[in-house]
Amino acid sequence: MQKMGETPGRGRNGRVGGAVLTPHAARKFAAFAGIGAAEFDQLRAIAQFESAVAAGTDIMRAGQPFGPILLVNEGWAVRYRTRSDGRRQIANFILPGDFMCLDATVMGHSDYDISAVTAVRHVSFRVEDMIGLMERQPILCAAIFWCTAREEAMLLEHLVSLGRRSAYERVAHLLVELWRRLKSLGLADEDGFAMPLTQELIGDCVGLTSIHVNRMMRAMQADGLISCAHRPSHHCRILDVSRLEAAAGFEEGYLHLDGMPGRVRAAFRRSGRTDKL
Amino acid sequence: MQKMGETPGRGRNGRVGGAVLTPHAARKFAAFAGIGAAEFDQLRAIAQFESAVAAGTDIMRAGQPFGPILLVNEGWAVRYRTRSDGRRQIANFILPGDFMCLDATVMGHSDYDISAVTAVRHVSFRVEDMIGLMERQPILCAAIFWCTAREEAMLLEHLVSLGRRSAYERVAHLLVELWRRLKSLGLADEDGFAMPLTQELIGDCVGLTSIHVNRMMRAMQADGLISCAHRPSHHCRILDVSRLEAAAGFEEGYLHLDGMPGRVRAAFRRSGRTDKL
DNA sequence: CGAATAGTTGAAATGGGTCAACCGGTGTGG
DNA sequence: CCACACCGGTTGACCCATTTCAACTATTCG
Numbered sequence: 052m053q054k055m056g057e058t059p060g061r062g063r064n065g066r067v068g069g070a071v072l073t074p075h076a077a078r079k080f081a082a083f084a085g086i087g088a089a090e091f092d093q094l095r096a097i098a099q100f101e102s103a104v105a106a107g108t109d110i111m112r113a114g115q116p117f118g119p120i121l122l123v124n125e126g127w128a129v130r131y132r133t134r135s136d137g138r139r140q141i142a143n144f145i146l147p148g149d150f151m152c153l154d155a156t157v158m159g160h161s162d163y164d165i166s167a168v169t170a171v172r173h174v175s176f177r178v179e180d181m182i183g184l185m186e187r188q189p190i191l192c193a194a195i196f197w198c199t200a201r202e203e204a205m206l207l208e209h210l211v212s213l214g215r216r217s218a219y220e221r222v223a224h225l226l227v228e229l230w231r232r233l234k235s236l237g238l239a240d241e242d243g244f245a246m247p248l249t250q251e252l253i254g255d256c257v258g259l260t261s262i263h264v265n266r267m268m269r270a271m272q273a274d275g276l277i278s279c280a281h282r283p284s285h286h287c288r289i290l291d292v293s294r295l296e297a298a299a300g301f302e303e304g305y306l307h308l309d310g311m312p313g314r315v316r317a318a319f320r321r322s323g324r325t326d327k328l
Numbered sequence: 329m330q331k332m333g334e335t336p337g338r339g340r341n342g343r344v345g346g347a348v349l350t351p352h353a354a355r356k357f358a359a360f361a362g363i364g365a366a367e368f369d370q371l372r373a374i375a376q377f378e379s380a381v382a383a384g385t386d387i388m389r390a391g392q393p394f395g396p397i398l399l400v401n402e403g404w405a406v407r408y409r410t411r412s413d414g415r416r417q418i419a420n421f422i423l424p425g426d427f428m429c430l431d432a433t434v435m436g437h438s439d440y441d442i443s444a445v446t447a448v449r450h451v452s453f454r455v456e457d458m459i460g461l462m463e464r465q466p467i468l469c470a471a472i473f474w475c476t477a478r479e480e481a482m483l484l485e486h487l488v489s490l491g492r493r494s495a496y497e498r499v500a501h502l503l504v505e506l507w508r509r510l511k512s513l514g515l516a517d518e519d520g521f522a523m524p525l526t527q528e529l530i531g532d533c534v535g536l537t538s539i540h541v542n543r544m545m546r547a548m549q550a551d552g553l554i555s556c557a558h559r560p561s562h563h564c565r566i567l568d569v570s571r572l573e574a575a576a577g578f579e580e581g582y583l584h585l586d587g588m589p590g591r592v593r594a595a596f597r598r599s600g601r602t603d604k605l
Numbered sequence: 606c607g608a609a610t611a612g613t614t615g616a617a618a619t620g621g622g623t624c625a626a627c628c629g630g631t632g633t634g635g
Numbered sequence: 636c637c638a639c640a641c642c643g644g645t646t647g648a649c650c651c652a653t654t655t656c657a658a659c660t661a662t663t664c665g
Contacts, residue, residue, distance in 0.1 A: 084434075114581065132488050134577060140491040142484050154481075157361075157474040159589035162481055162582045182595040186466050189459075196473070197434040203480050204431075204439055206487065207419050211409050213490035214417040214535030218653070249611065258491030263653060265613065281612075282662070300411060304391065305439045312436035318459040495621065526643065540621055542645060558644070559630070 070098040070174045073124035075148025075236050083201075083310040084194035093188055097180040098122070103172045110151065110173075111165040117155035119175035123147050126171035127247055130163050131255065141256035143205060144168070144248075146232055153199055156182060169247045193311065193319040201307050208305040213258045216300065221257035222267045223299035226277065230289060231306065243288035246279070271295075347375040347451045350401035352425025352513050360478075360587040361471035370465055374457040375399070380449045387428065387450075388442040394432035396452035400424050403448035404524055407440050408532065418533040420482060421445070421525075423509055430476055433459060446524045470588065470596040478584050485582040490535045493577065498534040499544045500576035503554065507566060508583065520565035523556070548572075 072095050080086035080094075101124065104110060110121070110128060128145040142163060145151055151165055155178050185192035205228075212221045229246075233239035250268070251261040259267075271277045276295045278288045289295055349372050357363035378401065381387060387398070387405060405422040419440060422428055428442055432455050462469035482505075489498045506523075510516035527545070528538040536544075548554045553572045555565045566572055 132484060134488065134492055135579075136577075138492045140488040142487060154477040157470055157477050157588055157592060158584060159586060159592075162584070163484065178592065179595045182466075182592070183598075185469075186596075189463050192462075192469070193434055193459075196476075199473075199476060199480070200431040200434050203476070203483065206480065206483050207409060207440065210419060210483065210487055210490060211411065211417040213487060214532075215411055215415045251611080255491075260654060261612085262614090262655085265611095266653090269613080300413075302412075307435060307439070309436060311434055315434060315436075315455065315459070318456045319463075321460075528643080537622060538644085539623085539646090542643095543621090546645080 070095075070101045071124075072098060072122065072174060073147055073172075075124075075146075076122055076150075078236075079148045080194050083307070084190070084197050085311065085316050086190065086194050090188060090190060093184060094191060097176055097184055099175040099177060101172055101174050103170065104167050106167055106169050106171075108171075109164065109166045110171070111161050111163070113162055113164050114160060116160045117152055117158065117178070119177055120153055120155050120181055121151040121173045121175055123149050123151065124172040124174060127168040128165055128171055129168055129252065129256075130165050132163050139255045140258070141252065143202065143209065144229065144256070146236060147238065148236060150195070150198055153195065156185075168252065189319045190316070193315065197311055204305045204307060209256075218257075218259055218263055219267050219270065220299055221259065222253065222264060223271065223276070223295055224301055225253060225257055226287065226289070227292075227296050227299050227301045228306075230287075231303065235308070242290075243286060246285045246287040248285075271298075274298075347372075347378045348401075349375060349399065349451060350424055350449075352401075352423075353399055353427075355513075356425045357471050360584070361467070361474055362588065362593050363467065363471050367465060367467060370461060371468060374453055374461055376452040376454060378449055378451050380447065381444050383444055383446050383448075385444045385448075386441065387444060387448070388438050388440070390439055390441050391437060393437045394429055394435065394455070396454055397430055397432050397458055398428040398450045398452055400426050400428065401449040401451060404445040405442055405448055406445055406529065406533075407442045409440050416532045417535070418529065420479065420486065421506065421533070423513060424515065425513060427472070427475055430472065433462075445529065466596045467593070470592065474588055481582045481584060486533075495534075495536050495540055496544050496547065497576055498536065499530065499541060500548065500553070500572055501578055502530060502534055503564065503566070504569075504573050504576050504578045505583075507564075508580065512585070519567075520563060523562045523564040525562075548575075551575075 076094075077086075077088070077091050080091055081088075099119065111117075113132065123145055125147055128151065129141050130143050130145060130151075131139050131141040133139050145165070151173070152161065154161075181195075185195065208224075208228075212224050216224060230239055230244055233244045238244070248256075249261070250264045253259075254261040254264045257264070268277070268279060272279065276289070276291055276298065278290060280286045280288075295301075353371075354363075354365070354368050357368055358365075376396065388394075390409065400422055402424055405428065406418050407420055407422060407428075408416050408418040410416050422442070428450070429438065431438075458472075462472065485501075485505075489501050493501060507516055507521055510521045511518075515521065525533075526538070527541045530536075531538040531541045534541070545554070545556060549556065553566070553568055553575060555567060557563045557565075572578075
């Protein structure tokens with residue numbers, strides 16, 4: 052969590068207005084909200100430019116007024132809160148295709164920090180543009196509402212972990228969740244994924260000491276559930292998915308992989324005006 | 329958490345279409361989103377009827393398809409998740425003026441349970457009506473979005489409690505939060521509030537045993553921070569607000585008492601069509 | 606080469622859980 | 636009207652999961 056500031060970098064594809072979006076968000080919208088390419092293009096049209104920030108950079112700071120809404124093209128970020136004594140609690144990890152600062156649409160300032168875990172590339176949307184689009188295209192409004200509802204569902208499951216799961220279960224649950232999310236993005240293999248998190252980040256996420264996270268992960272290795280390699284590129288391999296999920300008490304319902312129900316989609320489309328851009 | 333079912337009761341004021349809404353929601357909307365009486369009346373117009381349920385009744389069950397969106401007129405409810413082994417984690421307490429099942433606008437089924445802590449009166453909104461209204465009146469859409477964003481902010485603070493606060497701090501924090509919320513509704517005195525929660529509910533909220541909640545509350549009494557009376561009507565008196573808040577590590581920012589920023593309000597109103605009901 | 610970062614391991618301390626008993630009020634049925 | 640059961644709160648003794656403190660290793664970076 053270091054110096055603020057981003058390389059406004061409009062990288063290799065950084066034209067203003069209609070910046071390049073990585074396909075993750077489009078796939079997510081298509082799968083869950085039935086958003087077609089034509090509709091998604093309207094979102095793409097108001098994208099401002101792409102920025103690239105280095106690992107460790109602060110992207111948003113608690114108490115500060117919101118800037119633009121951001122959509123991650125590549126890389127991992129963390130959203131967290133810091134207590135006055137310096138102890139930290141991570142709310143969630145932000146992966147490609149996830150929005151950051153969506154609540155800028157209705158709130159003046161942030162009550163959380165976000166910083167880049169790995170190098171991150173993201174595009175910006177002006178709040179006013181986003182509001183305008185949501186009004187013109189109710190189905191996109193629904194899709195964005197869906198994103199926040201799903202995020203809240205994941206936050207609730209996280210709460211269950213902290214309140215009612217053992218240390219072993221918490222770590223296992225986090226690993227399964229990350230793997231599932233990455234797999235749905237096409238960013239994980241069948242048996243594991245590239246793991247950029249330190250044990251300290253994991254601890255700050257699941258409410259444990261990094262030391263105890265270490266012990267739990269070594270226990271899981273001893274139990275034949277996972278195997279982790281740090282060098283050269285941190286990788287986490289899941290040796291037995293079903294046993295790991297059982298150990299975590301994992302139930303996938305909260306990920307809402309079933310998408311938006313038809314009747315809702317219909318209600319939102321009824322007055323959609325696809326013509327009027 | 330007992331039998332499902334509500335008395336469709338359209339109580340003493342239960343006409344269909346424009347049921348009576350208690351002023352809590354209107355005040356909340358006015359204070360935070362700048363929603364005027366005329367705009368709020370459009371919400372009132374699509375309210376279906378009022379229902380009354382007894383304490384302990386299940387209002388929503390995890391895995392079930394959503395019914396209508398509900399707005400609490402009176403009473404307390406809990407939203408929680410139950411693990412397969414029966415352990416329970418409470419997400420939040422629902423007070424007068426709060427919506428329930430707002431995510432029915434974009435999700436098919438619930439991943440949480442809600443049940444009535446006290447007797448509860450609430451009004452229903454058909455999902456389709458709510459979607460229609462949000463499209464016609466962007467500023468009401470914003471207000472509802474604001475409700476969910478604020479709920480998420482409170483959930484995040486709750487996560488901080490479970491992950492990074494001691495038992496004593498957690499209980500203190502919950503008490504302060506409840507008192508503040510009730511006070512902003514005009515439902516608490518300067519020095520305390522009527523407390524319908526059992527120590528078991530408090531424990532399920534803050535991730536502790538009811539036994540340990542008891543110890544913490546007695547310690548807080550011994551420390552001169554609070555004083556609780558069970559009979560006849562459970563009441564919690566706060567003896568020293570600032571010391572209690574200090575003990576809790578309470579920072580009010582996450583309650584977002586400052587409301588929606590003007591520029592957002594302006595953006596949402598720009599295309600508002602107040603005429604077209 | 607030396608410093609900083611991440612992981613690993615052990616021993617001791619502790620916060621909160623578990624088990625068990627008891628109390629007081631309230632409601633119910635005989 | 637009383638006896639009894641039940642629920643919620645209260646307290647104590649003991650136990651164990653996780654933290655804390657401390658040391659050591661391997662690796663990367665300047």
